[in-house]
Amino acid sequence: MLTDKGRISEVQLAILLLPTILATSILSAPSMTMHYAGHDMWLSPLWGSTIGLVVIGISLGIHRLYPNKTIIQSSLQILGWFPGKLFGLAYLFYLPHLTGLIIREYGEFIANNVLPRTPLFVVMGTMVIVCALNVRLGIEVVGRTSQIFVSIIVALLLLTFLLLIKELKPQEFLPLFEDGPLPSILGSIPPAAWFSEYIVIAFLLPYVNRKRKIGKVMIGSLLFTTITMIVTNLVCLFLIGDLTDSFAFPMLIAARYITIADFLQHIEAVIVAVWIFGIFVKISVFLYIFSTTTAEWFGLNDYKPVVAPLSFLCLAYSYWVVSGHPDIAKLLSVSGNLYTLMFLFGFPVLLYGCALMRKLLKGGGG
């Protein structure tokens, strides 16, 4: 039934999800959140995480009703053949769009800050090749690489936070709720869009071999991402204060600001490393989902043959979705976030609603 024979453990899935959510959010979320939430931006991920909770609940709920099926497969049973195929088709169009955007975001960041003279195509192409190899080797390899990389990411992030402590001004914490609690809730839309990416669970749950503690483990993963986001936002707030939203990548500015004993400086490369490790896992996860979804939709037995062409398609999409940095900013703004939320949160909620209705009707009928 499944297009990949590999299996991962529930903890591996949880770890896999960390960079999937955090990789892009660490860099651009603080600035976007502050744009709407103002000084209370550190609180926004907390509100946003409720979306993550709902999405995790839905994924587990659908999976409980239709065990060992991905969301694309179970949609056929929930909605019927034709609407189910339409549902899958929507994702076939959406996933390359999202993956392309992630690849482009990676490319723009590297090209702007680290490799200004390297053509964008080389930056993005090399990453996509590595990710495609990773995906082709199966979910087990994706799980393992993420395990290794997450430990590096956590260590490097902690190092950055630690080295910054001297420069932080905790008094920036006040004023709290300057304009009432509303802005912080409004500002939770960008983090919510990131948290809605937890829907990848619905695509990956069938590959998990033991699912007894899956709920707890997923909540643990959600807690970790929420806390990391809050800490990142607080670090930016304490260091850059109200100027956070005037920088594209505040966390990079923060890392550049580190100067200890006149020699420990210029370590923004650490943040770049975090970003590359994280984005590698993130692109791999989305490429994997896109490949398996395609294979399932067309009824293939094996997803491997489609990986290479689809990777190339995503690379092409990364050029099609945007033409420059302002476009990325637009796609990542509120309207873009609502678009993301529709696919990663709205549709699954509808699907789960239908599944529950069907169960109820069946139960009532029988």
Place this chain on the structure above:
Amino acid sequence: MTKRIGSESKTVPAKLRWKRTLQALTLISFLVLAGCWDRIEVNDLAIILATGVDTRGDQVEMTAQIFIPRKSGGGMGGSSSGETSSSGVTMIRTAVGSNVAEAMNRLQRKVSRNVFWGHCEVIVISEQASKQGLHQYLDFFLRFTQIREHAYVFSTDKKARDILALLPPLERSSAESLREMGNLKLGTHVTVLNLAQSIEGPSRSAVLSRMLILAPTSGQSKFISDPYVKGLSLIKGDHYVKTVTEPMSVGVLMLLNQLNNIIMPIDLDGNEGAVSIRLISMRTTLTPRIANNEWSMMIKVDAKGEVVLNTTTRSITDPHKNTMVEEQWKKKLTELAENALKLSQKQLKTDFFGFSIQFRRHYPRKWKSQKENWDATFENMKVDVRVDTLITSTGKSTDPQGVPGQSVH
């Protein structure tokens, strides 16, 4: 080696042979991909240590201090150190443009190597330039990717160019001298990021250390000298408004909570002579208060000091005498603070000490409603200054030294 592989390849299946070929190709590609093709070697780079901003008419004049690697290597020998410092390890290049970015671009045309700004740790802005507004410079420094946000910003009443042209006898470059002085906290300690924060924040002002050029020792070239800290440049909005020097600058630094490294002479009433006190630590806290719709500010200064000089004839260990010194010191500090306040509130009508930041923090609602009238509120605000002084040590000696016949008693 090749023989063995050749003999093996006859037996291996076709698929494995392909794999071998691919592996070999990968290995060979490492040679090509080592990154040498588009490299910029260190000796193709002109590393900029400091940037100076001046104006020429209504144009921007940008000066870069460039590191000369050869010269610094020669100095390592040790024997000819005098020669090294006189020839200098830095040089300057200046370019003029209609704005700072254009000036920077023109600067590149005067340098044979690739200009690299990643090590620019110091930025000197002349008062002339900041009179015309810091906006364009700050935007550039925070937008152009190579420039570091941690670079220190100084002000000068001379040309920034002249300060960067100095070749200090003690340090490798005047950029280094400036940076070390920033670290010593002789004046205000302001980085590009801090400057942007304080200008864009509610207080809309900034205070920069003002650097002057020390007159060179007679007989030396006029470039063999050091920059030194003298006074502060006050910036209102993004424009330079006034220079203050001692004693006013001491009061300003005190209220900014940035006073360090100072020895104050205290005259005692009715007693010939004076006592000098070295400041050990000082902490200034601002406590805003809104009562009955009246805004007021409480400034509390905690100062701890050590006696380094006693020219009176009486011992400072005497508790009565000690309290007297503390009282006098307190009086002096209060007077300094009140003068600085008067300058800020009445004369320049600018919130240099961040009162508005405190009000915003502690009374966010009221601050929001009063934000438009802030200037008037600030000008007429009642400010209480409370200074607490403590003398923690009297140095090595207890009784005054060098008083003729003292120990005979």
